[in-house]
Amino acid sequence: MKDRKFFGNKSSDEIIKTIQEFHGWAAPGVIIGAIMVDYALENLPAEAEKDAIVETTHCLPDSIQLFTPCTFGNGWMKVADWDRFALTFYDKKTLNGFRVWLDPEKLKHFTVVNNWYMRLVPKKSIPLEVLNEAILSAGRDMLSGKKVTVTGLYGKKEKNNISICSGCGEPYSASTGALCQQCSGHGYFKYSSAE
Amino acid sequence: MKDRKFFGNKSSDEIIKTIQEFHGWAAPGVIIGAIMVDYALENLPAEAEKDAIVETTHCLPDSIQLFTPCTFGNGWMKVADWDRFALTFYDKKTLNGFRVWLDPEKLKHFTVVNNWYMRLVPKKSIPLEVLNEAILSAGRDMLSGKKVTVTGLYGKKEKNNISICSGCGEPYSASTGALCQQCSGHGYFKYSSAE
Numbered sequence: 001m002k003d004r005k006f007f008g009n010k011s012s013d014e015i016i017k018t019i020q021e022f023h024g025w026a027a028p029g030v031i032i033g034a035i036m037v038d039y040a041l042e043n044l045p046a047e048a049e050k051d052a053i054v055e056t057t058h059c060l061p062d063s064i065q066l067f068t069p070c071t072f073g074n075g076w077m078k079v080a081d082w083d084r085f086a087l088t089f090y091d092k093k094t095l096n097g098f099r100v101w102l103d104p105e106k107l108k109h110f111t112v113v114n115n116w117y118m119r120l121v122p123k124k125s126i127p128l129e130v131l132n133e134a135i136l137s138a139g140r141d142m143l144s145g146k147k148v149t150v151t152g153l154y155g156k157k158e159k160n161n162i163s164i165c166s167g168c169g170e171p172y173s174a175s176t177g178a179l180c181q182q183c184s185g186h187g188y189f190k191y192s193s194a195e
Numbered sequence: 196m197k198d199r200k201f202f203g204n205k206s207s208d209e210i211i212k213t214i215q216e217f218h219g220w221a222a223p224g225v226i227i228g229a230i231m232v233d234y235a236l237e238n239l240p241a242e243a244e245k246d247a248i249v250e251t252t253h254c255l256p257d258s259i260q261l262f263t264p265c266t267f268g269n270g271w272m273k274v275a276d277w278d279r280f281a282l283t284f285y286d287k288k289t290l291n292g293f294r295v296w297l298d299p300e301k302l303k304h305f306t307v308v309n310n311w312y313m314r315l316v317p318k319k320s321i322p323l324e325v326l327n328e329a330i331l332s333a334g335r336d337m338l339s340g341k342k343v344t345v346t347g348l349y350g351k352k353e354k355n356n357i358s359i360c361s362g363c364g365e366p367y368s369a370s371t372g373a374l375c376q377q378c379s380g381h382g383y384f385k386y387s388s389a390e
Contacts, residue, residue: 022260022266023266023268023269024264024266024269024271027268027269029268030268053383053384057267057268057270057352058268058270058352058354059268059269060268061266061267061268062266062267062268062269063268065217065260065266065267065268069219071217071218071219071256071257071260072252072256072257072260072267072274073218073222073224073225073252073253073254073255073256073257073258073260074218074219074222074254074257075252075253076219079267080376080383082367082368082371082375082376082377083354083355083357083367083368083371084365084366084367084368084375084376084377085366086365088383088384096387097384099384101365102365102366103365104359104364104365104366105364117357117366118357118366119357146386146387147386147387148384148385148386148387149384149385149387150383150384151382151383151384151385152382152383152384153383154383157252157253159253159278160278162278162312162313162314164299169299169300170279170281170296170297170298170299171279171280171297171299171312171313172277172278172279173277173278173279176277176278180277180279181275181277181279182277182279187346187347188248188275188283188345188346188347188348188349189248189283189292189294189343189344189345189346189347190343190344190346191341191342191343192291192341192342192343192344
């Protein structure tokens with residue numbers, strides 16, 4: 001597996017370097033994600049324009065953003081906050097796709113990875129290099145994949161009409177009412193009194 | 196402005212190339228975002244470890260992910276889906292931060308950008324190069340920024356305990372009940388009958 005090529009021509013060392021640069025460190029979850037993305041894409045027509053849906057906010061979104069044209073900001077990747085280590089790529093035109101997930105029955109055969117993912121041992125007791133080596137060695141054998149038809153979370157998220165908030169004077173989505181979220185009391189900051 | 200350096204040493208051409216490679220095209224919103232990120236970071240101590248909060252899902256998250264260590268998947272960037280073109284960076288330790296937003300009063304002085312952002316003319320009537328040139332030329336003069344204290348959306352989003360769904364047998368967050376979201380009827384796909 002160590003010598004396996006990802007996405008046609010990338011070595012596992014290149015994959016890990018790319019992950020380190022973007023994600024900040026060689027996170028095991030992002031490496032599993034790279035294997036998942038590679039597996040899903042191989043099961044869809046190369047020529048199809050593909051969008052992504054990911055079922056967790058943790059790690060996996062970065063694998064999609066790094067190794068496909070789908071990003072959070074361009075809207076081609078949608079995130080369902082379900083804490084499931086699974087993703088789907090699908091053809092935008094036909095909605096036919098391929099879903100890949102970390103399969104607990106298969107994962108049991110890979111003790112190091114299983115102990116880490118299912119939290120059977122303290123995280124810090126597994127050295128990162130050992131874990132990542134085990135992940136690369138398991139490869140697709142810990143995953144399952146199946147053809148799906150996408151029935152939700154697809155399509156372009158349209159921008160709402162922009163209004164000016166009568167509280168702060170800033171543009172915001174008119175659909176949320178006469179005031180923006182911050183001025184309605186649902187904000188996340190207060191201005192420092194010094195300014 | 197065309198010759199301005201971003202993030203200490205990057206030219207606007209480099210910024211645009213980086214955006215094209217990740218986001219797929221030189222989206223005006225991501226370019227404005229780069230100017231916003233640059234402005235915010237300059238107003239915080241260089242040595243502080245900084246997290247980000249962004250107030251829209253459109254475009255702006257990619258500027259943060261491209262030009263800072265904060266990504267969606269590593270959890271250092273949080274997204275509030277408010278359709279506000281604004282972002283905050285803050286010191287993780289002190290929660291003191293700096294918020295930057297597109298200021299409608301200032302934007303009025305930049306007709307091309309204002310017409311595009313406020314949708315006063317059809318999007319397609321403005322050539323992309325003309326719009327992006329106008330954005331680079333306006334630079335920070337269309338933005339406002341202010342010191343803030345962050346009061347929400349900060350901190351690490353902990354992973355929930357993992358259970359195995361009694362419906363599909365997949366791992367999922369135990370906190371959502373006895374079944375995963377898909378098996379509870381809130382899913383986004385169906386398996387193809389052929390498989």
